[in-house]
Amino acid sequence: xxxxxxxxxxxxxxxxPSVTVPxxxxxxxxxxxxxxxxxGRTGDIKAALSDARSVARxxxxxxxxxxxxxxxxxxxxxxxxxxxxxxxxxxVAIDLVKSGDSHACVSAGxxxxxxxxxxxxLKTLPGIDRPAICGVLPxxxxxVYVLDxxxxxxxxxxxxxxxxxMGAMLCSAVEGKPSPTVGLLNIGSEEIKxxxxxxxxxxxxxxxHLNFYGNVEGTDIYKGTTxxxxxxxxxxxxxxxxxxxxxxxxxxxxxxxxxxxxxxKLMALASLPALNGFRARVDHxxxxxxxxxxxxxxxVKSHGSADTFSFGRAILRAQSEAEHGLLGKISAEIERLxxxxxxxxxxxxxxxxxxxxxxAE
Amino acid sequence: xxxxxxxxxxxxxxxxPSVTVPxxxxxxxxxxxxxxxxxGRTGDIKAALSDARSVARxxxxxxxxxxxxxxxxxxxxxxxxxxxxxxxxxxVAIDLVKSGDSHACVSAGxxxxxxxxxxxxLKTLPGIDRPAICGVLPxxxxxVYVLDxxxxxxxxxxxxxxxxxMGAMLCSAVEGKPSPTVGLLNIGSEEIKxxxxxxxxxxxxxxxHLNFYGNVEGTDIYKGTTxxxxxxxxxxxxxxxxxxxxxxxxxxxxxxxxxxxxxxKLMALASLPALNGFRARVDHxxxxxxxxxxxxxxxVKSHGSADTFSFGRAILRAQSEAEHGLLGKISAEIERLxxxxxxxxxxxxxxxxxxxxxxAE
Numbered sequence: 001x002x003x004x005x006x007x008x009x010x011x012x013x014x015x016x017p018s019v020t021v022p023x024x025x026x027x028x029x030x031x032x033x034x035x036x037x038x039x040g041r042t043g044d045i046k047a048a049l050s051d052a053r054s055v056a057r058x059x060x061x062x063x064x065x066x067x068x069x070x071x072x073x074x075x076x077x078x079x080x081x082x083x084x085x086x087x088x089x090x091x092v093a094i095d096l097v098k099s100g101d102s103h104a105c106v107s108a109g110x111x112x113x114x115x116x117x118x119x120x121x122l123k124t125l126p127g128i129d130r131p132a133i134c135g136v137l138p139x140x141x142x143x144v145y146v147l148d149x150x151x152x153x154x155x156x157x158x159x160x161x162x163x164x165x166m167g168a169m170l171c172s173a174v175e176g177k178p179s180p181t182v183g184l185l186n187i188g189s190e191e192i193k194x195x196x197x198x199x200x201x202x203x204x205x206x207x208x209h210l211n212f213y214g215n216v217e218g219t220d221i222y223k224g225t226t227x228x229x230x231x232x233x234x235x236x237x238x239x240x241x242x243x244x245x246x247x248x249x250x251x252x253x254x255x256x257x258x259x260x261x262x263x264x265k266l267m268a269l270a271s272l273p274a275l276n277g278f279r280a281r282v283d284h285x286x287x288x289x290x291x292x293x294x295x296x297x298x299x300v301k302s303h304g305s306a307d308t309f310s311f312g313r314a315i316l317r318a319q320s321e322a323e324h325g326l327l328g329k330i331s332a333e334i335e336r337l338x339x340x341x342x343x344x345x346x347x348x349x350x351x352x353x354x355x356x357x358x359x360a361e
Numbered sequence: 362x363x364x365x366x367x368x369x370x371x372x373x374x375x376x377x378p379s380v381t382v383p384x385x386x387x388x389x390x391x392x393x394x395x396x397x398x399x400x401g402r403t404g405d406i407k408a409a410l411s412d413a414r415s416v417a418r419x420x421x422x423x424x425x426x427x428x429x430x431x432x433x434x435x436x437x438x439x440x441x442x443x444x445x446x447x448x449x450x451x452x453v454a455i456d457l458v459k460s461g462d463s464h465a466c467v468s469a470g471x472x473x474x475x476x477x478x479x480x481x482x483l484k485t486l487p488g489i490d491r492p493a494i495c496g497v498l499p500x501x502x503x504x505v506y507v508l509d510x511x512x513x514x515x516x517x518x519x520x521x522x523x524x525x526x527m528g529a530m531l532c533s534a535v536e537g538k539p540s541p542t543v544g545l546l547n548i549g550s551e552e553i554k555x556x557x558x559x560x561x562x563x564x565x566x567x568x569x570h571l572n573f574y575g576n577v578e579g580t581d582i583y584k585g586t587t588x589x590x591x592x593x594x595x596x597x598x599x600x601x602x603x604x605x606x607x608x609x610x611x612x613x614x615x616x617x618x619x620x621x622x623x624x625x626k627l628m629a630l631a632s633l634p635a636l637n638g639f640r641a642r643v644d645h646x647x648x649x650x651x652x653x654x655x656x657x658x659x660x661v662k663s664h665g666s667a668d669t670f671s672f673g674r675a676i677l678r679a680q681s682e683a684e685h686g687l688l689g690k691i692s693a694e695i696e697r698l699x700x701x702x703x704x705x706x707x708x709x710x711x712x713x714x715x716x717x718x719x720x721a722e
Contacts, residue, residue: 140610150548153556187511187598195514195595218602222610234556235599237548238592241579242600243607249501249583250611250643257638264635271628277618282611 003035003062004322005103006315007096010040010048011071011089013108014305020108021048023311027319028059034319037102039066040089068092072109074304078116090114094121097297103322104298106289106314108306114299115151115292122297125331127338130155131294132163132233133301134170135240136287136317141224145171145180148230149290150237157201160184160230161208162343166293167228168210169333173324180227183216185235197232205230209342244284251282289314291321298327364396364423365464365683367676368457371401371409372432372450374469375666381469382409384672388680389420395680398463400427401450429453433470435665439477451475455482458658464683465659467650467675469667475660476512476653483658486692488699491516492655493524493594494662495531496601497648497678502585506532506541509591510651511598518562521545521591522569523704527654528589529571530694534685541588544577546596558593566591570703605645612643650675652682659688 006027010020017040024036038045045065049055070088072081085091090113093105098121107114111133119131134147147167152159164182171180184202186194193199193215205212213226218239221229231239258268258275268275280286288310292299298321302314321327337343367388371381378401385397399406406426410416431449433442446452451474454466459482468475472494480492495508508528513520525543532541545563547555554560554576566573574587579600582590592600619629619636629636641647649671653660659682663675682688698704 138610140613153548185599187514187595188602193514198595218599218604219606219609221603222606231599234548234559235596238546238579238596238600239603241549242582242604243579245580245583246604246608247611248580249499250608252501253642254615254635254639257635257642258632260635260638264632267628267632267635271619271625271632274615274618274621274625274628277621278615281614281618 003033004031004319005035005037005101006318006322007037007039007066007093007102007105008315009089009093009105009107009109010038010045011068011109012304013302013311014074016040017044017048018051019306019308019311021045022052023308023315024063025049025052025055025059026308026312027315028062029056031319032058035062035064037064037066037093037096039068039093039096041069042067066092066096072113072117074110076110076113078112081110081113082117082120091117091121094118094297094299097299098122104300104318106300106302106311106318108302108304108311108314110304111150111301114301118292118295118297118299122295122299124294125296125334127334127343128162128166128294130159130162131292132166133236133290134167134293135290137221137240137243138281138287139222139224143175143287144221144224144229145227146221146229146231146236146240147293148233148236149240150233151292152233154234155197155232157197157204160197160201160232161204162294164205164208164210164212164228164230165334165337165343166330167230169330170291170293170321170326171227173326173329174320175227177227179211181213182210182228182230183213183220183226185221185229185231185239186215186217188217201230209337247282247284251279285310286313289317291317293330296327296331298322364394365392365680366396366398366462367679367683368398368400368427368454368463368466369676370450370454370466370468370470371399371406372429372470373665374663374672375435377401378405378409379412380667380669380672382406383413384669384676385424386410386413386416386420387669387673388676389423390417392680393419396423396425398425398427398454398457400429400454400457402430403428427453427457433474435471437471437474439473442471442474443478443481452478452482455479455658455660458660459483465661465679467661467663467672467679469663469665469672469675471665472511472662475662479653479656479658479660483656483660485655486657486695488695488704489523489527489655491520491523492653493527494597494651495528495654496651498582498601498604499642499648500583500585504536504648505582505585505590506588507582507590507592507597507601508654509594509597510601511594512653513594515595516558516593518558518565521558521562521593522565523655525566525569525571525573525589525591526695526698526704527691528591530691531652531654531682531687532588534687534690535681536588538588540572542574543571543589543591544574544581544587546582546590546592546600547576547578549578562591570698608643608645612640646671647674650678652678654691657688657692659683
């Protein structure tokens, strides 16, 4: 049986090995067909390994440490990361995907550097101008795939079409939906049905091969109106963070109300099954792990502040994408669309040169 | 003592008089110094009045019905509303503000038509290119004023500066804060600190007279990092509706968890003080009522689906703005800034002609 190999940037995130290493150990214990390549400073990784209480020999046998002495800072410039940090844990983890030594990589490092390095090392798929970050959010109907969550601060309508195609393919591959519905995030005011870019993106989506539902509003994301929601990275990033913010505030309010008096605390104890059920359903940690789509390799971005549970979810997402053959499926489909002229290249793309170079490879 | 007079578009919203009329009666009972002008079809308003159980004579004496036979549909085109519905409840309510017969008006009607009609009838303040919709949202520190929530789908950096000035003045007038902090809603990725418009808006805000905090992210809104958050209307609208969506979903999840079994239902009953406390704190209805800022008159927009309680909150907001002398304060300040060249007009504004005409009045 083929073993799925995941490269983990052990140094990434706010705390590094003390989160990534235990998460990797738990993952290996639960996934007997997987191997993990822990990338980073060997000393730091070994220290985190020795902190782990007891590790089964079988788990250790599927774990490999790959030395990478450099670190990419959480606010390091993309160019500096690409040019000067060729031996960083992030870069080496991505290199392992490029070389085929691992099927996917996961990093909780700086988003910009991760995206920039992944694009530089792995390159984009033919016909894709820019990669996008696709997250999975909870909805009344299960989950919803939303992109772009912040890889691009400005997008053309052609980019939005490309994002929609990639998001639909990710959803289709992982959720097993043959033709997921796609919504275009827009504003509801009857006065103005969106800005110029969303208007023309709507036209492109309508005439695409996708199962295009039409415009959706912010409320539709969590209603689960469509399987996929596409938007530009600025809007997606603000939407995601505002959602996290209000969810956190509501959780805090609930806690405060239940700890206001001894009697209320008692009631909270008595209500634990309901409160825990609620907490589990709204726990954003379980949705950690966003796909960097449009690259010639699987890269999953974890939240920088992820804890062990949360980082583990990002590893599982990488595993799922690898085992569902996402890369093969997405590459074949993108190439087909590209050949048949169904992928509209962006005239104003700043990447047109590099992507035509790629297409010619 | 001066009576505050509020014109209410009685026909606006998803249900019209059956919500607006009882809300007006409750408002009058609680605000003995106020009068209400109920604008709409006299027959429909009288029917709703007769449905009210018992109305104090004093309340009735401060209520006036202003006949307006036409209706603006919830999805009616702005131009059609302005040109063809001169006797609509929405238009007549705004006309009453223009003529000075009322200090403010409230409508739950179609946002686009309300904004378009208000701008057409009342005109914008000198130096203001476009009005903006400013909402008040809950935050960890109290409330936060956020604009634009959807009046404009596209904004220049100069518009964002104007929005920031207006939002700060509204917050200052109503909350009594002499120099509220202003944040520019942006994305957090270190790769891209926003798009071109936010970058240049940041420069304008930095060199303005405002108490500019700097960039804020989506999470900062609900943290209450700043008193005012400024963004373009597309981003603001999506952010607001996504927040409503996730808050609704979380509320539903909590309810579902507490009704899963008879024992859990019992625990919910026992926990009512905590659960009710929570519900009250996250009840979005209490934040209903957004200010249409930048006009020569006070106009408050209610959610179209508002219930009686919620519509009542929008009336209270209009009263508060009127009684805090918002219009006088905002007009004086905008005129001062305009005179001193501190309001930067937008070169690409499609309203430059009309606003210079206004300034010359």
